[in-house]
Amino acid sequence: MSGTVTERPARLRAGVVGFGWAGQQHMDAYALHPDVELVAIAGLEDGPRATLGERYGLPEAGLFRGYQEMIDAARLDVISIATPTALHAPVALAALAAGVHVLSEKPLAESVDRASAMVGAAKAADRVLDVSFNHRRRGDVKMLKQVIDDGLLGEIYYAKAGWLRRSGIPGLGTWFTQKSLAGGGPMMDIGVHMLDMALHLMGEPTAEAVSAATYAEFGPRGRGGSSGAKVGARADGTGAYEVEDLSTAFVRLSGGATLLLEASWASYIERDQLYVVLYGSEGGAVLGSPEAWNLPQLSVLTELKGFPAELTPVLPADGNHAEAVDDFVAKVRSSSWADQHGEHLLTRSTIVEAAYRSAEQHREVVIDQP
Numbered sequence: 001m002s003g004t005v006t007e008r009p010a011r012l013r014a015g016v017v018g019f020g021w022a023g024q025q026h027m028d029a030y031a032l033h034p035d036v037e038l039v040a041i042a043g044l045e046d047g048p049r050a051t052l053g054e055r056y057g058l059p060e061a062g063l064f065r066g067y068q069e070m071i072d073a074a075r076l077d078v079i080s081i082a083t084p085t086a087l088h089a090p091v092a093l094a095a096l097a098a099g100v101h102v103l104s105e106k107p108l109a110e111s112v113d114r115a116s117a118m119v120g121a122a123k124a125a126d127r128v129l130d131v132s133f134n135h136r137r138r139g140d141v142k143m144l145k146q147v148i149d150d151g152l153l154g155e156i157y158y159a160k161a162g163w164l165r166r167s168g169i170p171g172l173g174t175w176f177t178q179k180s181l182a183g184g185g186p187m188m189d190i191g192v193h194m195l196d197m198a199l200h201l202m203g204e205p206t207a208e209a210v211s212a213a214t215y216a217e218f219g220p221r222g223r224g225g226s227s228g229a230k231v232g233a234r235a236d237g238t239g240a241y242e243v244e245d246l247s248t249a250f251v252r253l254s255g256g257a258t259l260l261l262e263a264s265w266a267s268y269i270e271r272d273q274l275y276v277v278l279y280g281s282e283g284g285a286v287l288g289s290p291e292a293w294n295l296p297q298l299s300v301l302t303e304l305k306g307f308p309a310e311l312t313p314v315l316p317a318d319g320n321h322a323e324a325v326d327d328f329v330a331k332v333r334s335s336s337w338a339d340q341h342g343e344h345l346l347t348r349s350t351i352v353e354a355a356y357r358s359a360e361q362h363r364e365v366v367i368d369q370p
């Protein structure tokens with residue numbers, strides 16, 4: 001009998017560092033992916049290590065405390081990093097040095113220096129470096145990107161993007177509110193999702209200057225915590241609170257476009273909001289629902305035969321972390337990684353860092369162009 005036998009490539013061996021909500025999203029996505037085998041997890045907590053090991057059917061040899069032990073022992077092809085932000089760079093550098101492709105949680109790192117070191121290491125090792133920006137996989141964002149790519153908005157010259165919470169500081173006194181571990185407050189945590197969305201939708205412009213302000217009106221007084229406050233919050237509601245709880249930034253982008261960005265973990269507003277508003281030469285768009293921050297909704301403002309018109313496109317399903325992991329796996333499976341070293345991710349780090357510097361110095365910060 002003649003015929004061609006196509007060999008299926010071996011499944012990628014995946015490891016995940018971090019047992020929190022974010023780490024579990026990556027574990028779920030790898031466990032369900034047909035081209036991937038989740039072989040190892042690492043994290044400091046004994047209880048979750050055992051429970052998650054059981055949930056994903058991992059043997060004792062696949063359960064680790066520290067990330068370095070896992071990288072040394074588990075023969076990984078890919079790793080997801082879902083640790084406190086200040087550990088993203090050390091874990092990524094260790095993994096890349098061992099030839100492992102890296103998918104980091106957002107933000108890439110807490111500083112431009114560390115983010116650049118990660119990109120440099122990905123280049124040197126020629127491995128994929130990516131960030132799982134799950135919110136850009138919302139149905140409304142994906143549809144808006146198609147609308148823009150089809151030219152319906154023309155040239156986008158101004159954008160507003162924000163994520164504001166009524167009471168959503170993620171754990172007073174945990175690593176999220178400590179500068180050395182988190183790097184910053186809501187701008188670093190959720191503002192970076194909105195920045196990613198805006199830059200993605202606007203065609204990846206670079207940044208020229210940032211003028212920003214930050215405020216800490218809730219956290220230092222033990223107010224504004226999320227209902228799911230984590231272990232580490234103190235009984236009296238106070239704790240180490242070293243970051244802002246609201247930031248606002250005005251960003252000048254290449255080509256003359258501008259972006260107004262706001263991010264807040266706590267503020268006296270009616271309800272949580274997530275929005276993007278785009279102003280284009282041929283049309284506009286409003287993304288996000290006034291009813292609920294996590295409800296995808298999109299209006300495209302345009303003209304039909306000279307009449308003002310509003311389109312509400314049918315939205316595809318949300319992709320969430322599963323789609324971010326799918327995209328990462330597809331990049332790893334592609335034949336060339338030369339464009340996958342995460343260079344474009346640096347614009348996000350540059351803008352966030354410039355925003356904090358601007359707020360500290362009370363002036364616009366001009367970004368050096370390469």
Ligand SMILES: NC(=O)c1ccc[n+]([C@@H]2O[C@H](COP(=O)([O-])OP(=O)(O)OC[C@H]3O[C@@H](n4cnc5c(N)ncnc54)[C@H](O)[C@@H]3O)[C@@H](O)[C@H]2O)c1
Binds near residue numbers: 018043107
């Ligand atoms: N994309 C999203 O929607 C989203 C949502 C929440 C958090 N995040 C990001 O995910 C990351 C983790 O957030 P989280 O809320 O899951 O945090 P978390 O505090 O719940 O979990 C952090 C985990 O890191 C582990 N860890 C810390 N130091 C370690 C070390 N040296 N070696 C091994 N493991 C170590 C801890 O043991 C813990 O399991 C952060 O970067 C955060 O910004 C993203």
